[in-house]
Amino acid sequence: MNWLIAILQTTLFVVLAPLLAGWLKWCKCHLQNRKAPSLLQPYRDLIKLTRKQPVVSKQASWLFVIAPYIIFSATVLAASVVPLIAVDLPTSASADVIVMVGFFAFARFFLALAGLDIGTAFGGMGSSREMTISSLAEPAMLMAVFTLTMTASTTNLSGAIAHVVNEGLVLRPSFVFALFALILVAIAETGRVPVDNPSTHLELTMIHEAMILEYSGRHLALIEWASQLKLMLYGVLIANIFFPWGIAETFTGEALGYGLLTIMGKLVLLAIFLAIAETLVAKMRLFRVQEFLSFAYLLGLLGMLSHIILEASR
């Protein structure tokens, strides 16, 4: 029964991710006075791409073909670790937050390899940029998450979220810092506006798009889907770690339905904030990204410090 719910939760993750991307695009279009595509447009794009025949260069090795499958499955595995509608599921009990970061790193490694494999200038450039950014973002992310895990004294995400829920409303200074740090890291890691622009193919600025430039057909569909999934994963992490109220702690139909409703509400709100931020902020120069991420790291560090100093027992 528990495994069934765990599988259901992961399926929900995979199915809802394009919807979130569609909603984000819808908000952004309306904020920028453009006509918005339908909310279901990402699904249509995915279906269209799946039907098309993928074109693979003669020079491409087996790595190029296999990479989209590896990336997609690693992201799905990472999604299965994160509690979406319920805590205490068997999948989240078997892996903790460090494993989740590991899955991300694994997917990124193969994405970078695929970018290099084809031998175009753009692929190599994108891979090199992606690795630079991720090497700076990962410590900041771990720092922010460690603040949570130190509060709950477990690195298990499900256990930590249950701890925050059961404690009731406690205002923690460290969580304020960790929240901001995690938001900055999420923006950098999912390639949103101040760091990367997902909707452009301008050669000087693109990072993620440069790596996947050679992909087409179902390979491209899988990579796009994986990046939508990653966006949703970060959204769920932020929503469920810092505002976990509403998540199901028992496996009754009622609690699960309520959990689903609340997380969807939270994601809708989060996407609106993200759309507003993306509309207001201009993309920054590539060489300023390290300042952005070192600020995120600093916030994570301050969160950790204020946890140790302000909140720890004496």
Added chain:
Amino acid sequence: MNIEQTDFYTQVILSMAALVGLTSFLMLGQGRLLRLIFVFALQGLLLTLTTALAAYSLDNPHLYISAVLTLVLKVIFIPWMLRRQVLLMNMHRDIEALHNKTAVMLGGASLMVFSYYVLHPIVQTTSPVMLNALAVSLSVVLLGMLLMISHRQAVAHVVGFMSIENGLFFAAIVATKGMPMVVELGIAFDVLVAAVLFGIFFLHIRTSIDSLDVDLLNRLNEVDK
């Protein structure tokens, strides 16, 4: 004592302290003057909220007056005046290139640790809330000084100076549960006078070296070379 066992007032005060510290860090890394002034106003707003909260929870009505004074002076008047100066002198498009920003930020973080280290002996004699609030306000003071050292524009120096005053004010509100009214009025008028004086200084610096970049003051000489 764990934070879960403290009352709600304490939790809010601690969160406010953290946010005030955060605004100090934001100011430290800010190269644009208008944004610097905006963050300074935000810090003033946080101070106002803290004061109003202290007034409410301690049932101390005269703190409301001090909250209103803070609001008027530090959130509206001084930022407005600084903003007007910046716009008048046409400096709002300049970005100040900070020397080694990351090092300055990490220096700020170590100043925060240092202020905890200095104040740690006090924990024996007082409540942990007091220690934390005092430590955060001490670090706000030190970060204000670091801001004055690391920036070169005179406007940034004024903001740094005012944020030092913010740190002291925060300590006073949290630690003493409201100073006597006379003291608060005195401080408020001191700040006001300081703001006006700085305005005059700006004018003089500008007429003598035609810029507000204080590094240029090094070039002034008694004799012509």
